[in-house]
Amino acid sequence: MQETLHLSSTTNALPKPNFPSNHLNFLPLSRPRNLHFPTLSSTNTSISFPPKSPQIPEIPSISSTPQHLPQNPQSDFQEKMLYLDSIGIDLLSLLTTHPPIVSASIADVKSIIEFLHSVGLTAPDLRRIFGMCPELLTSKISDLVPVFTFLLREAHVDGCDLRRVINRRPRLLTCSVEQRLRPTLYFLQSIGISEINRKTSLLSCSVEQKFIPRIDYLQKIGFSYRDTISMFRRFPPLFCYSIKENFEPKFDYFVVEMGRDLKELKEFPQYFSFSLENRIKPRHRHCVEKGVCLSLQVMLKSNEERFRGRLDVCCNSSLPSWKAAKAELKLEASSTDLLQP
Template sequence: MQETLHFPATPFHLRNPQFPFISRPNRLHLPPKSSAVALPSLPKPPSLIISPENETPPATSPPPLQELLLYLDSLGVDSLYCLHSHPSLIFTPLSQVKCTVNFLFSLGLTVQDLRRVFVMCPDLLTSPTSTIIIPAATFLLREAQVGAVNLRHVIHRRPRLLTRSVGRQLRPTLYFLQGTIGIENVANCASLLSCCVESKFIPRIEYLQQLGFSYKDTIVMFRRFPALFCYSIKENLKPKFDYFVVEMGRELKELVAFPQYFSFSFDNRIKPRHKMCVEKQVCLSLPMMLKSSEARFRDLLEVYCGSSIPVRASPLWCTKYNIDHDHVS
């Protein structure tokens, strides 16, 4: 059936001369309301959202890592250095770090101590407090017999001790130093407890035996001077031993009696003083040549200048001495 179109009184082409022949129906057929599609309202861009001046935005807490770094900074600890040298710090909860800090305070450490130990050993920040740090401190106090007064000094010097497992590392090292080496008071060299027997102690014992020392003499040397375990074979033991044998022409038994020889600076103490002895034609024992102050050493050279090589009973060859641990290699 053809639909009848009703035109308005004024023709469309007269109202709009550009479209003279276009006509439109009088009635529009729209779909039912139920089928109409509602368009979702679009949110305004963030830049167009303007908060009232008197409205304060809600406070947000910093991310966990940022909160941890801010806490370390509040203690004066170089947090960025710790994070760079020990990236696993990213996954460490702040609650664990605070627990460790409080425990170290209970041991007598100060804020200044924390600034040192955390930079020296960032592992201390990530080690579990209850399963690693507290058992290690208990071991040092009870089994290694490090007094409570000296514990702070030990940790300050060697904080890595608190990151070592008691069963796998600390206790085996203690038994080796006591049983094999024969050190009675391990507390005096407690820093060695953080070392590994297989990778640190055994190679140095074997090296001295390769140089011609007997096993017995080697053990005696380490018992008299346990810090010998800490010296590098390549950078310390080898060059000083070669100079001792080749340039100084000394006997091995002098090193057995005075292993502290390896603790003195090669360029600042051993070599220049040996050359001065050669120039003055004076042969001093190792302790007298190396342990004496500069003024005392020069006085000895003047006193014994031109004298013959001292006999075995001379005080110059005395092997009884006080062990000095304060010299830097």
């Protein structure tokens, strides 16, 4: 016999429906499972469902905006711009040189800046560093830690000098230890350049693209390999000068206009560090006008006042000009030694 469940048509909804056990018969498993659904006794009967339990969290629909979704890209960009502006960094200007900054998360940017702060770099330092190497803002701390470790342990930079080293050559932080810094260190050591901790700016240079071509050029213009290496040991910054814009015009002037011997360049490779138009040419002309021949070191290293004074000494001396200049240089060197503690 089919049992019918009669639902009351009352309008007062119960908080939880109460079905008495004698109103429902569950068929045993051995019987055929023919389920009979109850029929309503009246068309006016209504079913009132209990309210949802407050303990079940609301699951937002796809069309609605969840309350805890990450910030949208525009909001993240604005926060990033305000944060960088607070330490004096203009994000918009950096985007022109390194567009990937726009996709860097604010959390990653903060972590990089906080890490660099922790190693002693100040806000003015960071403004300069990011201006020169904006890609550092999108780097990872895991890439920076090996660089600092290398500088301290292998290049023997003192911890108190890290800030100076990074400020002088921010590009060090963008270099791979395995592919650039360590091979360059080994090359410099192999040709006899010591105290690398004082020449750390060279570590970011490529041996194949920067060092070897300059060694080849000096050999091509007449120096032996031994003399070439001696010049680089004497003045390592020589590795950083442009062949076309520095070496070639200055060497041509040295040979054609000044008529000097290669031996002078070997003894004073710092010649290439002086401006051709502002120092070398004017000083050489003054020497020619006075009929004086000064060594490269005497002619170029002194300031304008002392240079003029030396010219006068040579002109008024009975000694040959080059001997007078040499005596002047020795006198200056001995005076410097006496002043040292």
